[in-house]
Amino acid sequence: MGAHVIDLVMLKNNFGTAEMREIWKDTNRLRQHLKIEGALAQAEGELGIIPSAAAQKIQAATQTTTNYSVEDIAAEAARIKHSFMATINAIQKEAGAAGEYVHFGATTQDIVDTGAMLQLKQSYLLIRKEVQDIIERLAKASKSYQYTTMVGRTHGMQALPTTFGYKLAVWLDEFGRHLERLLEMKDRVFVGNLNGAIGSYASFGPQGIEVEKRTLELLELGVPTISWQSARDRFSEYASVLALISGTLGKIGNEFYNLMRTEINELEEGFSKGKIGSSTMPHKRNPAAFEGLASLTPAVLKSVALIHESMHVEHERDAMSWRLEWIALPEINIYVSAQLASLKAILGDLRVNEAGMRTNLERQQGLLLSEKVMFEVGKKLGKQTAHHLVYECAMQAFEEQRLFAEILLEQPQIAKNYTKAEIEAWLVADDYIGLAAEKVDQVIAHLKERKLLKEQG
Incomplete structure (x- = not known):
């Protein structure tokens, strides 16, 4: 049972997916830590920093979380008041005598x-x-x-x-x-x-950069230019x-x-x-x-x-x-x-x-096409004049809740220059979508x- 919406049984699927939750669970976090400690031991074994046999034992001890209890590690972490030392102790115990070489040169934050x-x-x-x-x-x-x-x-x-x-x-x-x-x-x-307590590789010795590079290669992560x-x-x-x-x-x-x-x-x-x-x-x-x-x-x-x-x-x-x-x-x-x-x-x-x-x-009974009307009227009367005329018509149509076409036909200058059929043709929404359809194709x-x-x- 959880105490956060991410984990509440009745709510969690509204706030995350099962697949993503698995990545951020304790078990997977521990799995990644074990994987890193195993890769570090392998790199140090290959470079002769720790005995090869010890490296192999540590690798074997970090292959799976099966022999580790998240609850036991958490309990020890609470007792010793350190977030990672309990994990190191658990790996050391699992690796036997080779455990002396676990976490060799690394710091918790690494x-x-x-x-x-x-x-x-x-x-x-x-x-x-x-x-x-x-x-x-x-x-x-x-x-x-x-x-x-x-x-x-x-x-x-x-x-x-x-x-x-x-x-x-x-x-x-x-x-x-x-x-x-x-x-x-x-x-x-x-x-x-992976470069030690303050990023200087001091604890790894002169091969520190090689240790980090090889470990991160094994983990399929990039290598930093500096800590x-x-x-x-x-x-x-x-x-x-x-x-x-x-x-x-x-x-x-x-x-x-x-x-x-x-x-x-x-x-x-x-x-x-x-x-x-x-x-x-x-x-x-x-x-x-x-x-x-x-x-x-x-x-x-x-x-x-x-x-x-x-x-x-x-x-x-x-x-x-x-x-x-x-x-x-x-x-x-x-x-x-x-x-x-x-x-x-x-x-x-x-x-x-x-x-x-x-x-x-x-x-809105045609008002949606007021811009279209303005530009059409503007072809004969000028755009700014058209804006003023169409604005007055639009406000009247809105306030009186009448058809925009009717009001336009009552406007003397517009009625003098355009027929009812022309005005009604301007008020067809499907004919004034600009290049919207073409833009769909362009994006694709x-x-x-x-x-x-x-x-x-």
């Missing part, structure tokens, strides 16, 4: 930081895959609704016609940039650190990229939430038989998935702020900044995993109400050119 990088790399691979999947789904949906005309809104109010495919293509393009950022940061971020114990920018960069991804996810959730409002009624999240919207109002079909998607972004951003706080390090290192990462890194990855999984599910069963979109296009072509999108079948 192992814990490098372990965090291994966990972060596992998380990254899941997130990158999900982002790629969302790109594929958004591309397909953008193409499907490329010509589905809907109201575009600015400041929360009706502005001009657009297409639903165009709206999706804006997000698709955004996700393309997120994927590029993920790919670009990989080699820069996933770098280990980063007091330089936490790699974690901050990773967190910043996830903040951008979460920001887009939250924005999409909020937009879908608004488009599902009863009064707008252009979208609905998938609805299955028996799904309950309210415990007291039987009619409710609530946007629960949309709300869940939007709700996690503030939590992610607050955790990312904690990661940025951890960049403030005292002297060569301290535990004050370090502990903020222990809190925030699991939360960021777990929350973003939930958002990505949620959007995938939403896109897989999104109900697009084209009739509702059409109703909203006609709701761009992503394919950048090899960020597979060829659509």
